[in-house]
Amino acid sequence: MEFRIDSAVLTDAVAWAARVLPTRSPMPVLGGLLLEAADGSLRVSGLDHEASARVEVEADTAVDGRALVLGRRLLDICKVLPRGATELAVEGARLSVTSGDARFGLSLLPLDDYPAAPALPEVRGLVDGDAFAAAVSQVAVAAGRDDSLPVLTGIRLALDGTTMTLAATDRYRYAVRTLEWKPEDGAPAEGADVVVPARRLTEIARSLAGTGPARLALDAGSLGFESAGTRTTTRLLDGRLPRHDKLFALGEHALAVTGRAPLTEAVKRVAVVAEGDSPVQLAFSPTALHLQAGYEDDVASQRLPATLTDAESLTVAFNPGYLLDALGSLDAPEVHFHLLGPGQRALLTDGPDGTHRHLLMSVKPLV
Numbered sequence: 001m002e003f004r005i006d007s008a009v010l011t012d013a014v015a016w017a018a019r020v021l022p023t024r025s026p027m028p029v030l031g032g033l034l035l036e037a038a039d040g041s042l043r044v045s046g047l048d049h050e051a052s053a054r055v056e057v058e059a060d061t062a063v064d065g066r067a068l069v070l071g072r073r074l075l076d077i078c079k080v081l082p083r084g085a086t087e088l089a090v091e092g093a094r095l096s097v098t099s100g101d102a103r104f105g106l107s108l109l110p111l112d113d114y115p116a117a118p119a120l121p122e123v124r125g126l127v128d129g130d131a132f133a134a135a136v137s138q139v140a141v142a143a144g145r146d147d148s149l150p151v152l153t154g155i156r157l158a159l160d161g162t163t164m165t166l167a168a169t170d171r172y173r174y175a176v177r178t179l180e181w182k183p184e185d186g187a188p189a190e191g192a193d194v195v196v197p198a199r200r201l202t203e204i205a206r207s208l209a210g211t212g213p214a215r216l217a218l219d220a221g222s223l224g225f226e227s228a229g230t231r232t233t234t235r236l237l238d239g240r241l242p243r244h245d246k247l248f249a250l251g252e253h254a255l256a257v258t259g260r261a262p263l264t265e266a267v268k269r270v271a272v273v274a275e276g277d278s279p280v281q282l283a284f285s286p287t288a289l290h291l292q293a294g295y296e297d298d299v300a301s302q303r304l305p306a307t308l309t310d311a312e313s314l315t316v317a318f319n320p321g322y323l324l325d326a327l328g329s330l331d332a333p334e335v336h337f338h339l340l341g342p343g344q345r346a347l348l349t350d351g352p353d354g355t356h357r358h359l360l361m362s363v364k365p366l367v
Helices: 007-018 071-079 129-140 198-208 260-273 320-329
Strands: 002-006 032-038 041-047 051-058 060-063 065-070 085-091 094-099 102-107 123-128 154-160 163-169 173-180 192-197 213-218 222-227 230-235 254-259 280-284 288-295 298-309 314-318 334-339 345-349 356-361
Touching: 002 007, 007 032, 007 041, 007 051, 007 071, 007 085, 032 060, 032 071, 065 071, 065 102, 071 102, 123 129, 129 154, 129 163, 129 173, 129 198, 129 213, 129 320, 154 198, 173 320, 192 198, 192 230, 198 222, 198 230, 254 260, 260 280, 260 288, 260 298, 260 320, 260 334, 280 334, 314 320, 314 334, 320 356
Parallel strands: none
Antiparallel strands: 002 060, 002 085, 032 041, 032 065, 041 051, 051 230, 085 094, 094 102, 123 213, 154 163, 154 192, 163 173, 173 356, 213 222, 222 230, 254 298, 254 334, 280 288, 280 314, 288 298, 334 345, 345 356
């Protein structure tokens, strides 16, 4: 194998495929990246037991061939290569990397021990890469971090007609985002409802940003995407997330509206005196919002303009970290609080009929 490629292109391709490499594995070859050069292109692939990634870029191929090398070592080398043309070639049991006056040698891993990459599942349709990346980032903040409850570390992905629903919860908050997607002609007509590891889906979504439409593929055990020379798959999690329909149906409730950015800054400001699980209190009146945090001598407060309807006044309190996560996941200039009362659930949305909804449990207000 021998080919020539721009160092920046090589670095981007190696970095993209190396995202799925395991940090530790009983199979050393899973720490490798597979390089395949043929017909004027270079294909870089990586995989572990949960995910796979493959990217194809243009290269000047002199000798077709395949090589398996330690992925993170190759990435470290790529990061320090001089700018410009880089030549890679298999020389006996090593891969040589030459760029300008710099030259590196990497030991080859045994190709015979490397498992075959999983096939792309059945293509279901197209989703805009930018819209999907934004939606995943909005719900991922609510995904659990406790690996003892694996399903709560996932993001629900449901397909129904031309609507995709993404949702995540750690039992203390619940984020839901809907967006449009385009089913492919001839694809299965039935919908889908699966749970995808949040960390993997977040990585995939970020890689799809700016790539245009992406093909979404799905079967009983895995989810895949293909776009602009890249292909990636990830396994699904077993189980289902709790349904959000009844939780989000608040019935009669008060509605408070205030500026999202000013509120975010105010929460950050007053929360500096909130220690441990100490909450930030939001006291709404028809024309204002009064924030307060802290106890006894260490207190902070700020007043903001706001509106409140269907109630004369209403006071709620939230964990400041959870509240900031929710506010940060919204992108509208105003945030709408749908409130039942102190100590009850509250729904934050980006508008009266927002496509992004974030449910928080309010806690006992300050005394």
